[in-house]
Amino acid sequence: MGEITTxxxxxxxxxxxxxxxxxSIVTLSLQVSLTATLLAxxxxxxxxxxxxxGRFPGxxxxxxxxxxxxxxxxxxxxxxxxxxxxxxxxxxxxxxxxTPAAMIIAQTILIVPIVAALARQVIEDAWREYREQLxxxxxxxxxxxxxxxxxxxxxxxxxxxxxxxxxxxxxxxVMIVGGNIDGVTRVMxxxxxLETSKGDLPLALALGLILxxxxxxxxxxxxxxxxxxxxxxx
Amino acid sequence: xxxGMAWLVLDRLGLTENGVCIIxxxxxxxxxxxxxxxxxxxxxxxxxxxxxxGLLRPSAGAQHWPAxxxxxxxxQRPVMLRTTALANVEYGLKLRGIxxxxxxxxxxxxxxxxxxxxxAERPARRLSGGEQQRVALARAWALEPQVLFLDxxxxxxxxxxxxxVERIIREIAASGTRIVMTTHNLGQAxxxxxxxxxxxxxxxxEQSPVEEFFTRPRHVAAQRFLEEETP
Numbered sequence: 532m533g534e535i536t537t538x539x540x541x542x543x544x545x546x547x548x549x550x551x552x553x554x555s556i557v558t559l560s561l562q563v564s565l566t567a568t569l570l571a572x573x574x575x576x577x578x579x580x581x582x583x584x585g586r587f588p589g590x591x592x593x594x595x596x597x598x599x600x601x602x603x604x605x606x607x608x609x610x611x612x613x614x615x616x617x618x619x620x621x622x623x624x625x626x627x628x629x630t631p632a633a634m635i636i637a638q639t640i641l642i643v644p645i646v647a648a649l650a651r652q653v654i655e656d657a658w659r660e661y662r663e664q665l666x667x668x669x670x671x672x673x674x675x676x677x678x679x680x681x682x683x684x685x686x687x688x689x690x691x692x693x694x695x696x697x698x699x700x701x702x703x704x705v706m707i708v709g710g711n712i713d714g715v716t717r718v719m720x721x722x723x724x725l726e727t728s729k730g731d732l733p734l735a736l737a738l739g740l741i742l743x744x745x746x747x748x749x750x751x752x753x754x755x756x757x758x759x760x761x762x763x764x765x
Numbered sequence: 766x767x768x769g770m771a772w773l774v775l776d777r778l779g780l781t782e783n784g785v786c787i788i789x790x791x792x793x794x795x796x797x798x799x800x801x802x803x804x805x806x807x808x809x810x811x812x813x814x815x816x817x818x819g820l821l822r823p824s825a826g827a828q829h830w831p832a833x834x835x836x837x838x839x840x841q842r843p844v845m846l847r848t849t850a851l852a853n854v855e856y857g858l859k860l861r862g863i864x865x866x867x868x869x870x871x872x873x874x875x876x877x878x879x880x881x882x883x884x885a886e887r888p889a890r891r892l893s894g895g896e897q898q899r900v901a902l903a904r905a906w907a908l909e910p911q912v913l914f915l916d917x918x919x920x921x922x923x924x925x926x927x928x929x930v931e932r933i934i935r936e937i938a939a940s941g942t943r944i945v946m947t948t949h950n951l952g953q954a955x956x957x958x959x960x961x962x963x964x965x966x967x968x969x970x971e972q973s974p975v976e977e978f979f980t981r982p983r984h985v986a987a988q989r990f991l992e993e994e995t996p
Contacts, residue, residue: 664844765890
């Protein structure tokens, strides 16, 4: 009990004093996961919309595939990206392994299925409601998909958030492709794993608290945005 | 059979879904400027309208347009995009590739014709049901369709909104657009239509000028329907 209290106090001090090491770790975490989320939204949302609105052979297979890939294990994604980026791998020439770029790639791959599958659900529901009206006005399927993406923008924040939540919290993929190099690829989750095993609990706890706070803050912001949007746009 | 030169011909049109026959062997010519489709609930009124508009593909027969006409449709429940009323009206024009200055002007003019210029910048989904339906009418009207299909356009509206929507429909008709509408409001059919298509269990069993239909219905199903529906 005493150790936990001491660790919590030390963790509070680290946060309160704006510890430089802590700050750089938090910043890198946010940079990597937010970039991955942005990329995953750019790829996953149009993909989800096309899965919802499109009519092509293999559509149902793809839907099931993306739903299944939502549960993709981070360590497996890490391993695959590692094989792709390692010196002997097909993309080895770019020298990306053990850089933040590799971490962004891995997290993007990890969360594209989440964003796409959730976006598909949102767009498919809207399509059911809008379909006849949009067709009557002469919208092509592609055009309809674009319209629905824009119209569903507030509901789609949930899909983006689910992706971000997954990215910022995962440790397996970034550990493998980033290597947890101090000052280069060390993020919140990998630090927590390392410091815990080393016995430095205050830093691990401080990062854990910040991680929770960040996730809560982002979700609160998104909730408020949706509330506002509902009120403003119905 | 039918009033005026036929502009739409249905030839043995049928629709069967999951083994259930919804529209059964309908052959007729539409030539009237204002047509009402009447019939009991579940008779196939809305389905027939959707087949005419091309939202549904018939499983039997065909429809012919002697001359191709531009079409629009207004639904029972208006579907409003999460944007302003004006942008909703502009959306249809945008799909036609009409560029901004003209697009805005035409959308605004359409909103004026439905009596709603004041709410142009308001979020469409926050408007009342009656206002939303008028925005939907403006959206369809802005495209100046040669035929406008309306599916129970006043079914979910209060009497005042219904009157306003009826006024707009009459104005759209007066501007030269052909009207085909389903309704369960007999007074409305009488006020708006020139000709009635009466549908019963997926078959159009009577096509008559409106006065004739209401005073001397020929088909027994139509007679029964009018007896039951007339207070």
